[in-house]
Amino acid sequence: MGKFKKSYVLTLVLMLAVSMMLSACGGKNESSGASGSGTSEKPVELIWYTIGTPQKDVDKVMEEVSKYTAEKIGVTVKMNMIDWGDYPQKMQVMTASGTPMDIMFTASWAFDYVQNARKGAFMPIDDLLKNQGQGIVKALDPAFLEGSKVDGHNYGVPANKELPAQIVWRFNKNLVDKYKLNLDNVSSLESLEPLLKTIKENEPGTYALAVDKTFGPYVPYDYIIEGLPMAVKVGDPSLKVTNILETPEMQQALKTMHKYYKAGYVPTEAATLTSLTDVQATGKWFTDKATNQPLADNLWSASLGYPIVSKAASPAMIYNWSVMGSMQAISANSKYPEKAMEFLNLLNTDPVLRNMVDSGIEGVHYKKVGNDAMENLPESKNYDMPTFSLGNVMLTYLDKNDPENKWDEFKKFNESGEKAPLLGFNFDPSKVTTEIAAVQNVKEEFWSSLMTGTVDPDKFIPQATSKFKAAGLDKIMAEAQSQLDAWKANQK
């Protein structure tokens, strides 16, 4: 046994030695980083990480972009694209490990903006915006910058695009026409009933209300954390945090959903369905819930291959998550934050740069038709970028199929948006992470079966509520309320 013990001691010593080696390495890295930032007249290279399927011609296009930006503001650009599904994880590892970068894409739904701003991944840009980013401030609706503040500071430049979010019911127009359905009175979940009934009776094998596991009925509440059952009622000046499952609106909606489920309007396995792409391909669905955008019906019809009409199911409202739909942040470890901001400013104000980044090189990837319109050339398959993720979309050239007034429609839509009660407030979960982990698990257990109407709310809401309580929801709500009260007091 003696020999045995010795081997532990040896291991321990080894591990110690190793960690000492490590800290030595860490130190070395630091010093080399500091010496690198010498001042020279050469254009500085900005490293830019953004989301999307990597495109073949990125380097080629960035070479052109660099020529342009080197002349204008003295920077060159190296863009790295990371595919959709890998982006959040890879970015997390890279920021946590201190990989050098300057600009990175962030949003409420990918590489979480608020979370990473709090953890210190991004540089606060309040001053930079004032000094190098005036163009951005001018171009954006003030709600963008106000809504994307985290603890009073801005950490990212939101892309100028649709600002509010509006829930709509989308309809498969073929079926609407076939049964001569009248959509004029459609808005609430309940108002769908006669239509769903007609479809159910006449179109067997068609999903009347196409619902998958991500579905949640619209209720006039603003969620504190997307997906957790605490919310503040729209229009409630006291900003009282409530359990969404205990609100009359949600209970009513879930009852209706359960009624629809029992009537067979909703897919039997809605609670575990991950997508509806198969019925969308075959057209065997009648209506579903979607988030609107100006001229969305055209886009939907074009992508599905048959006509779609939509009816509003909610007012257009500016939420935190809609404001943070697409942002560019400057990395906390950027060596050239001022230059990065200058670049972002140019990207959001200069149509030449913006369109180059978006569509590639003129004459290679696209050609211009008219003043602000363009047409993709065959080569564009090697440079097909997600427009919304790369800054101000309203500078981009119209596609030849787009209506002239596209961006006016966007502006009108943005102006129509009302502010959601929590716009600009971001909950700081660091004191209640334990409870959130537990509550999240309870939520996942009950959420989709309740929301899709699969289970009887009369039975399951009490069950879920008591489990939520046991998991510590009350504590989280109390914490949220106190943060919210403090925020409210500060607002005045």
Next chain:
Amino acid sequence: MKRIGEFFRDLNKNRVLLLMVLPTTIWFLFFSYLPMAGMVIAFKEYRYSRDGFWASIVDSKWVGWQNFKFLFSTNDAYIITRNTLLYNVFFIIVGLVVAVLMAIVLSEIANKRLAKVYQTGMFLPYFLSWVIVGYFVFSFLSYDKGMVNHIASWFGADPTQWYTDKTYWPLIIVLVFLWKSIGYNSVVYLAAIMGIDKSLYEAAMIDGANKRQQIWNITIPMLKPLMTILTLLAIGRIFYADFGLFYQVPRDSGALYSVTNVIDTYVYRGLKSTGEIGMSTAAGLYQSVIGFVLVMTSNYIVRKFDKDNALF
């Protein structure tokens, strides 16, 4: 002084074998032991520092055992621990028995060519990712398009909603596990059977032992060291669950959580919105430490009875 001299004499005596372990030892230092320093994050509220990772670790606040609390704080803690443990115990035992049996079956089949075809076939599930396996299980168990409900309807039975009925899921999970892993696991035993000195069987035949006696008295005892080692190693991972098996295959259906939620899925779901590296590191550390304690205990017991087959 004398002891140091002795130490160097020993080193010298073992120098060739030490040279043999050297490359891999270096590898382990770089790829395993160096990164282990990161385990300290389990006790930190990890925040980024602009000076890189090590600075971040140093600057982050110590939070003691705070990051571990979410693993124990609720009623779910009992369920996930129970599920993880029970499934793994079952996997270890059934997995061992079936893998050894299958290896023996394959080694005894007279037509060797056919045996090879079987072996190759059994290996295929190993290549399918859990996502794809999830699709398959769904194509069997789907309510309206699934094969099982189709067949049931021929016999006049009512269709079952498999993804909300938890009665059968423990069985389904075990079956899917076996289906996916047996091919892989039996290969080791098959190779071990092939490595058994043939003269042992010849000697047994001369003594008039029949096939069953040969298997029982030669094959199984010869496989025992491997069975012991593999079981010990599996015990070390007894608090780890295969995420895909418990997440993708039941399609993350909430109604099944009481029989499918395991530590790994719980951690995944719980940290989705906060993304605290400290907490996920804490979970991993907890799983490892328990596994470590269990292996050391079982290894100790094995040493008592059968010194040669212990891990170390």
Next chain:
Amino acid sequence: MTTQTQTIKTKPRDFHKLPTVWNVLFNIIAGIFAIACVFPFIFVTIISFTDEKTLATNGYRIIPEKWSLEAYRYLFKAGDQLLRSYGITITVTIVGTVVSLILTALFAYAISRKSFKYRNFFGFFAFFTMLFNGGLVPTYIVVTQLLGLKDSLWALILPLAGNAFYIMIMRTFFVTSVPEAIIESGKIDGAGEFKIFYKLILPLSLPGLATIGLFSTLGYWNDWFNALLYIDNPDLVPLQSMLMRIENSMQFLLQNTNNPSLGMGVLQSLPQDTSRMAMVVLATGPIIFAYPFFQRYFIQGLTIGAVKE
């Protein structure tokens, strides 16, 4: 030797062979299980050749109404990218397996030797890494910053080269199939440790080496995660990683269908079900042949006497 086998064959009951009833039974057991394993794979192949619309309407069918090559056309759109990825995967798999076999065999052999004073220490040293790891970020830092392997093939090879699990298995093979006596006899003949290892031990351990080689080959072939972490250069992306990227992105986008910007622009260009099945076929097809290759070394009847000669 031949006469001996003949005499055995003429015996009324051959103890070396399984009784017919059992043989049939064993064939049935193994056969059924093998079919259960192969079936989904055939199914995947069929689906990958099914017309997308037909699939959406009818669900998975063994004999689809309409066949289509669309899924493969979609994947081959990338063209040379796919071929290059095959190239990367094959290179990494071959080099990686060789490196990993060398590391495993040397280490395992040393700690299998009873005369090795530090065998317990090194056994523990290896075993410990199976349980404890520092997590993603520290490993990432070691590989990219300390070793500087980002965007190099070594970043795909080295992280998988050492494996304590393989070492433990291999050590067991050495312990059970190599008697100390053979090493002693080698020593008496005046051979050095390396020569004994190379000339006497390795040939005796072929089934074990083949097992580890097989595992390691499959490990390299299926690995996509290291490429996700360490490879940015699209020319160095291995096959599985390329396919996994598509799969992951699909899952990610589907989870975010409620996001207006994503819903509008990106979702429509997603690959369909048939394409993901085609991906499985492309990724698995070639490697199936690796199995028979390693299987050749699962040869029974290597007796110790045979090696000594």
